[in-house]
Amino acid sequence: AVADIIGAGIIPGGMEIMDNLSINAVEDVAATGCYPRDAGAILLVELDGLEVEVKTNKQRVADLCKKNGARNITTASDPETRLKLWKGRKAAFAAAGNMSPDYFVQDGVIPRTQLVRVLQEIEALSEKYGYQIANVFHAGDGNLHPLILYDNSVPGALEKVEELGGEILKLCVQAGGSISGEHGIGSDKKCFMPDMFSEADLETMKWVNQVFNPKGLANPGKVFPTPRTCGEAANAKQQIAQQLKDVELF
CATH class of the missing domain: 3.30.70.2740 (Alpha-Beta Plaits)
Known part of the structure; x- marks a missing residue:
C-alpha cells in the first residue's frame, strides 16, 4: 500500500497514523482536501524546537520517509495550514460514527x-x-x-x-x-x-x-x-x- 507523509509543522513532537478507511471517513466528514483517498495510510509528523533544529530534522524526516517508500510529502509551518492538516485527525472518531451506527x-x-x-x-x-x-x-x-x-x-x-x-x-x-x-x-x-x-x-x-x-x-x-x-x-x-x-x- 502506498503511504503519504504529512508534516504538521512546528508544534509538540509526535507521530500519528491513519489507515485508508479512516482517511476516506474523515474526508467524507471534514473535507480537508489534503488527505489522498487512495493512500494506504498517512503519517502525520510534528516537530518542535528551535527554528534551525526543526529545519534540520524536517529534512531528516523527509529523507527517511522517502527511503521507506513514501509517495508524497506535504509540509506546513503556518498556523492555518497546520490546523487544516490536523483537522481530519481530530475528526476521526466523529467520522467513524458517520460510517456506522x-x-x-x-x-x-x-x-x-x-x-x-x-x-x-x-x-x-x-x-x-x-x-x-x-x-x-x-x-x-x-x-x-x-x-x-x-x-x-x-x-x-x-x-x-x-x-x-x-x-x-x-x-x-x-x-x-x-x-x-x-x-x-x-x-x-x-x-x-x-x-x-x-x-x-x-x-x-x-x-x-x-x-x-x-x-x-x-x-x-x-x-x-x-x-x-x-x-x-x-x-x-x-x-x-x-x-x-x-x-x-x-
Missing part, C-alpha cells in the same frame, strides 16, 4: 517495530469476524486505537465485537506490548490481565492495592480479574442469565 474503541500498545505485522493481523481479524476496523493511532509510541464498526441493534453483535477487541489485546501482548497504552485497566479489560501477568504478579499487585485501598473503595471491581479469565466471566454471565430466564426484568 456504533463503534467499539480498543486501546493497546505494541513496540513500534511490530506495527506493520500487527496491523496486518488486525486486518486478518477484521476479515475473520466480518467487521470493518478503522485504525487511528499514535505511531510514535505504538499506541493503537482500532475502531471496530458495528450495529448494536443486531442481536449478538456487541458480544462478537467485544470478542474481536479481546483478540486484538491478546495480539498486542503476543507482540511484546500491553493491553493498555494510555487509558488503563477498568472493568472491561481486567479479564485479560492474566494474559500479561503471572499469578504471582497479580497477587503482588493486590497486596500493594490493599495497603492503600484496604476497604476496596477505590475503583471497586476494576483492574483485577474476578473471575480470573474472560472465559470464566462469560460462563458466569450465562449461568446468571439461565437462572433469571423466567424472571421479569425491569
